[in-house]
Amino acid sequence: MRRYLPRLVGAVIVLWGAATLSFLVLHLVPGDPVAIMLGAQTQASDEVKARIRADLGLDQPPLEQYFAYLGRILQLDFGTSYRLQEPVVRVIGAQLPSTLALAGSAIVIAVAIALAIALLARGRISRAVANVLELLVISSPSFWTGLLLLTLFSFRLHWFPVSGGQGVASLVLPAITLALPIAGILSQLLRHGLDAANAQPFVVSVRARGLTPGQLLARHTLRHASLPATTFAAYIVGSLLGGAVIVEQLFGRPGIGRVALDAITNRDLPVVMALVFLAAAVFVVVNLIVDALYPVLDPRLRAVR
């Protein structure tokens, strides 16, 4: 347990920093947050403005506002959305399942594609093909690959619906779009890891012990190869969140990404602040899980105390 203590402290520091950052967002916005919130054509009286100011605690000194904000975050209270007049937690909570379904299926697809490429591309020509494919999917913006998939599979072949968030059929194209660049990155990491593992001396001794190439792969080299990819897990989950903003917009899917975009175009600051905190929390949690997973993947780490 002692091993994890510094990591937990680090995680709390990152969360505290993210909370501070999101608090700063509110105060960095040039002009009066209340005026921004009400929009340019507001007809609200000064009394209404003063009441909103008091509701948000904006009439308090900054330091007191800051501590009050931290206190509310500890209770998972992110205030009320300006635009929707609903608690931020409920706004985000309502859209979370849709994005989780999208991101979850994207991860599964990405890992499957990456594993397939890493295991199949062992020859010279297939490696070259894999190189080109990886470069292609990493370099293509997701809003373009998504459009290509839409054109081909929805408009030409009519296999999948054009947009919407209903049912599994409407999940396929967005999930593939989100998965492709991540599959490219994962496949690069896996192939690189496999090459490095195969160059290790233990490969010869394992083969000498009589294990088949398949057993060697499943029990040893793939395990080694998955370590660098695991290190990138938090980065990958983060890029899923970022990618969801674009993919949900492109496919007209409901979800956190849409909430984020709406909040930003409408300057719905409480929602923006909560999303910043949520993204940091996801990053921290994934990193803690990864830290706990390392010893499972790599027995050498279990002995170290």
Next chain:
Amino acid sequence: MSVLGTELAEAPARRRTPPVAAIIAGVVLLLLIAAAVLPGLFTSIDPLATDTRDASLPPGPGHPFGTDKLGRDVYARVVHGASISLSFGFAATVIAVVLGTIVGIASGLAPRWVDNVIQRALEILLALPELLIALVVVAILGAGTVNLVIAITIAAVPAYARIVRAGTLQVRQAAFVEAAVALGQRRAAIVARHVLPNVIGPLLVLATIGIGTAIIAGSGLSFLGLGPAAPSPEWGLMLSEGRGSLATAWWVAVFPGLAITATVISTTVVGRWLQGRFEGLRS
């Protein structure tokens, strides 16, 4: 993606990009730069000229990439869009590299506790997806071309600052820096003559790849409607305009996307080739 670039750069035995690919990528990049600087070389058609009689024409003679629903020539728009996307990429990357270098060197040379504070702050920024940071900056400053460049820049700084700091810490231990200190050289001179040249090489290589990342980020924000306003031939904006007519006129969205991908691939390939050469020179 610049975060990823740094890790891959450190991995040994990276495959080298074959020179043929690097040459093709270099040529594509030069053509794109030429299109950005002198669009008149490639087309004489006005990218904003509408002609409703020629609306939504498929690619063919006269209109190699077809026309959009207002009858504007898609090829001319893609050519004129090059200057916008490339300047997003270059401007954001150059500013981010300069800021990253300043923060990184300052952090690497500062007293331990200052370094710690800066590193924790960078860690928090690195914990957030780059697109989210850019979106938050847009939420603070509002949409628009200049704000978009600022947003991509701020999102890219932490990754560069990290690399520069790591390089600075290495150089700081080197004997030649100790010698320079012993010789009584001024701090600024040591930074300029010894630290900077040693950290700048790998940074510039990563920046080449970073241009591609910045272009994707910029066109992505434009696609979301947070960049230049409507008649602009910015590639991301053209894509989002073309999305509505995908069923009848696929070419309106497909060609600007192809332009973005070609640009990003060529900067990545050139960047990797430079990376390979650079590592070769060092070892």
